Every structure is written in structure tokens, then in C-alpha cells.
Amino acid sequence: MNSVLVPGTTADFEEQLQRLIDIGTLPPFDPLVIDFIDAVSKAVLLDDVMRHMPEMAAVAHWMRKGHTSELFAAFKERRGGRLWLARGIAVHFAPSNVDSIFLYSWFLSMLAGNANVVRLSQRRGEQVGLLLEKINLILEQERFHPIRRRSMVLAYDHEDEITEQLSQCCHVRVIWGGDESVRRLRAIPMNTLGKEIVFANRFSVAVISAGEIVSRPDDQFSRLVERFCNDSYWFDQMACSSPRLVVWVGDESTCDQAKSLFWHRVQKEVAGRSLQYPEIIGVNKLVTAYVSAGLGLADQIEPSPTGLVSRIHLVPGADPQFRNLECGGGFFFETEISELKLLPPLLTARDQTLSYFGFRQEDFRELSLSLPTRAVDRIVPIGSALNFGVVWDGNDLLQSFSREIDLQ
């Protein structure tokens, strides 16, 4: 089954796609695009349901004219005197878990000037439907018709012909959704002029200074716990940038003290969030915890494998394959090191976000030079792990969505 969700017209898919191909691109950061994205932001903020969803509120904030203008300023600065134009037709394969990703991917590409086709998962959340309705309403305004003609959002089952057709006509193919999707879609040939941007399975780590935890005044500590829980629980710990490993830095007794303080507060914080997963999630966590121990990767499971906070302590020198044991829902691997400079050997190419507390930005500048090959794409304070940035998985997306004309 194939359905065109945007634009909300009755014209058929083939006809719309052809029109989108024929019409071509817009200049980078066209004021019309900035206005359109701002209009979507306002629609979200005016909606009683959507504005209360943390994920949607974050997107709305990102879409404000104030923010996209900042993006433009940064873009101009990076571009300097060079000539950057849109690449052409971009096709985005969105992930099914984080419903806002497709918007970031689509709108960044739109800002770069591309015409866009977005393929959504059939498993998308309810708010996506709501949001698409708003977008369709806005696109009906005559002044936004140039955008409407350059935009398509689709949903279809595993129909390789459609994927093939889209891949043949696109100049950028963006694949979200991890290893499985990347492998599947890479098997489908694309336009020889096309560029591909892919987002594989990733793993994320939080690093915390135990000494800082122990010495912080209560209000700062509360804020940290709250931020850590946002990073971890907003997407049920299934976002690739949510921490799954917590590394404590300090001597043994300070680490013990810090862990006990910290997790006690995390328990309380999570309990206060009226979070409840289906019962089977607890069983999944129990299985994953026992597999970790059974395989010799973990030596301690506490306080409860089925509860909302499960801590799985890694054995010293644990095989990095523990990263494959993922079940989300508050399942944290844990380990300790005596000083920050011992962190890099624990990291692998799969690690994306390193979120930190109790360290300074400067501490990581030098550390980054000793990171293992390909490891770590983001180093951000705890609380910012989920903030989407134009630079993602090591790519400047705006730049990736653009091409440069060599003008001499």
C-alpha cells in the first residue's frame, strides 16, 4: 500500500513525483522556506496536545525563525566566499522511533534548497499524523505553493520498486534507522550522481565525575538527575544518543558514594514521572541482564532487573560486544575509572554521544586526540544528549545537503 501524506491532494504519486523532479531546487535559505518552517513551529505551539509533548516542543523551538536565521548565519560563515547550492532531489528514509527526526532531516534539506521526498515508517506515532495535517493546511496557503510542489511525504510497505524509483531520481539519499535499514537500502542501486548519508546503529555513553557528584549542592544535583533522566527516558532509552553506559570517574570509595547518591535520586525522579512500560519490557530487561551476566560481561545486577532503573555492572575489561545487548527502558551498564584519560580505551567506533558531568569542555579537546578510530561524534553536557544538531554522526548535514560550484 502506498499513500501520499503530503501534499494532501488527490493527484497520484507518479504525477506528483514527476512534477517535483521537473521543478528543481530553491536557493539556500530562501526566505519563503524560513517562513514556512516558522509557520509549522507556530502551528505546533498553538496546538494544545502537541505543545505539551517534550519532543514536539523541542522541534517547535528548533523551527522558529529566530533559530533558522542563526543556522543561516552559521551556514554563511562556513560557506565564506564559496558558492554553495542545493544538490537537487533528496530522499529521506525516516526512522520509526524518534518521530521528530524526519522533520529535522526534511527541513534541513529544504533549507539547503533541495526538493524532498520523505518516506515515513508505517509504525509512526500518532502525533505524526496530527503534525502532517497541520503541515498540509499551511501548504495550502498560496504563498507556500513553491514549497508544496517541492515536497512529498509518503508511507508504503516493503515495496522495493518505489524505493528503487526514488533512489534512481534522487541526488541525496538519507537513510536513518540503523544497520538493518542501511544494509537493506544500500542493496538498492541509486542514481550514479547521488550522494548517500547513512545513520547506522550507535551507542552512547555518559561520563560523570564522582567527586563532583559528592560535593555538589542539592539544587545542582537535582538538575543533573533531571537532565540525565531526560536524556535517558524521553525516548525510552532507545534513541541512539541516550546513554546506555555510565562511566564513573574517581577513586573507589568516591565512586561508590556517588553511585549510591545518584541512582537513589534517579529512582525517585523516574518514579515521579508516571512512566510505565508494558509488562513484557521488564521481562526483556531481566533476560538481557541475565544474558550479560551469563556471557561473562557483567558481574552485578541491581537493584531490580525488571524495574525502571536497572544497573548492570561491567566486569573489568568487558568485551565491547556488551553494546549489542540493548533493550532500553532504563537499562544501564556501569563501570568506573580512576581518571578521565582512561576513558578512550573503553570507547569504540560505534559510540556516538559522550555526555558528561563534572568536567569542562576543555578537558575533552585533548582527550579527543587519543580516541580510538572513528569513536565518538558528539561530546555534550548531560541534558543535551538528545538535542538535535546540524552536525550529526560526524556530518555537517547542511553542507552534506549542498554542493559546491568551483567558481574561478
Added chain:
Amino acid sequence: MMTLESKTATSPDNPYAEEPRAKATRFLQEMKDLTRFHADRCPAYRRILAAAYGGRTNFDCLSDFPAMPVRLFKEMDLLSQPSELIVKTLTSSGTSGQRPSRIFLDKDTAAAQARALVRIVRSFLGVKRLPMMILDHPGVTQDRNTFSARGAGILGFSQFGSDQTFALQKDTMLPDWNAIDAFLARYSGEKILLFGFTFILWQHLLRAAEDCKRKLDFGDSILIHGGGWKKLEEQKVSNAEFKERLRCTLGIRSIYNYYGMVEQTGSIFMGCEEGYFHTSDYSEVLVRDPRTLQVQPQGEPGLIECMSTIPRSYPGHILLTEDLGIVGGTDGCRCGRRGTFFQVLGRLPSAELRGCSDTHQVPS
């Protein structure tokens, strides 16, 4: 290392007769021994107990013993005997996309399973072997080294019958009407045994007969079936309706359901005339709250935990299933059998948290 001997068999013919306090004491001791036994011999099990229970193996109360989630046997191989002593590997059917469970049996465990099954089933069937019709096709039992749960069940139950005849044709799974008619003619007026898996029996015999409007009369027969209600539940078929249609179309009047799993073959839970499954000398059952894992009060639904005195070659003596059930009571069932009696309500609904890594999953 210790060796274990089963202290079972208080009443040679009846595995449902042990005095409750005596059973509680004996069973607790058997669980203590088995937990120690597996902790000594299975490194993975030992590591799990070390991580989750501080290495403790001795508990004073059945509900305090560590239970292994059944799915663990899908995720990793767990053995308590050197692999050269393994004579048989059982595999579960496994729901789509999942790895099947792999259960490793040595000679002693396989023999203990067979002995338990004999005592349990004979208490229902008597000792005489009955002419037996297997409501399945002959292909399921062909590979004798690795058995599917279905194949193992059929082979296990075949010992209670004679002239075992398959009711379905190999490959096509269509009813073999000629074989069925000939079998019924051969044993006209005699008591016969029917055995099959609930869903196979439903889909490939009952529905098939209904579809071609055939009516059979299995006469003085006794049917034993098991293997899960899940697919029938999805089709909104109740146990009562199932029984009624079996009676109406196939003329089967005496029907026994059993609850069991490949991870604890042998010590199955037979369903009684009152509609309850029963623990036997070989087994015990608890029901736990799925979120806290606390034992539920009697009458409250929860996850079923099954205990068996049989497993020696893999640490599967205490298993937390993903089935929901309710304990009806202990020793008070109107059928007259002692032991804990319980009902199975179905599978805990499956769900996964959505990850960044699943753009292309087909909605189920």
C-alpha cells in the same frame, strides 16, 4: 561435586498423592540440591547467580530461589554437563524471527523425563497401551538427534500407545482420510488414544474436517493435547467451543489438555476434569507480579514460574515463563488430585521499545 538422586515416588502409580507438608519439605531440598548442582557445573548459571544473587545458592523458601527466564535459553547455550555427554538437543518452535530455545539432554535427564512422563500420563490412561492415532504428520519425528518440541512430544507420548498411526499426510498436512478410516475400522469398539498439538489438531484436522463437511466418530477415545492456546486465542476460540466442536465433528468426548514446555519436558502439567492444570511430584508452580516479581496472592494473575526436579544437564529446574496464570489453590481441587492447581490465561503480550534501528520493520 555431588550426585543427585531423585527422592520422588511416594506412591508408585499416582504422582498426585504426596502429603502436602512432606512434598514441601522434599521439594525445597530438591531445589536446594539442584541449584547447588547447576551452580557447580554450569559457569554461565554460576555467573548469573553471582551477579544477581551475590552467588547465593541456598534459600529457605521456594519463592526466593533464582528463576531463569525461559527466553534465556533462546539467547545462549546453557549446559551443566560436558558437551560430550549430551545425547539429545531439544529445540522450541520459537515465534517468528526469534532464535529457538536449545535444551541439551544427557542420558540421565532424558531418562528422568521419560520416567516422569510415564508416571504422570499413566495415572490418566492406565498401564495398558492403547491403539494410538497421532494427530500430526510423520515428518515431525524424523531427525532423531535434534527434536522440535512437537517431535519430542510425539515421541514421548508414543510409548503409551500401540500401532501408532499418523492422521495427517507428510508435507501437505492434509488429513489422511484413508489411514484414519482404516484405523477406526481396525479398532472399532475398542478404547483408543489420540495425541496431538492443540493448534495442529485444530487447524489441520478439525477445521479440515469441518471444511469438507466430514463427520467422524472416534468412539471410545481419549484425547491428550498440549502446546499452547495462543493461536486459537487469536482466532477467538474458547476452550469450551474447542471441546464442543471436537465432540460434534470428530466424536471425541474425553479430552485432556496439558501445559508444558520444551525447557521442562517430562514434568508436564496435566489438565484435570475441573479445568485446572496440576503440579505433580516432579513439579511446583508459582505466580509472580510481572513488574516486581513478587509472588502474587492466590487468585491473582501473574507470570507463571515452573519448577521441575528433572533437569540435570541444563539449569532449567526453575523457570520464569512469559505465560500468565492464576493459582487456584493447593490440594483442594475437586478432581481429588493433590498439588497446586492453576489456570493458564495466555501469553504476556509482546512489545518492544522502538529503537533508532528499525525503520523498516513491518507492522505486526
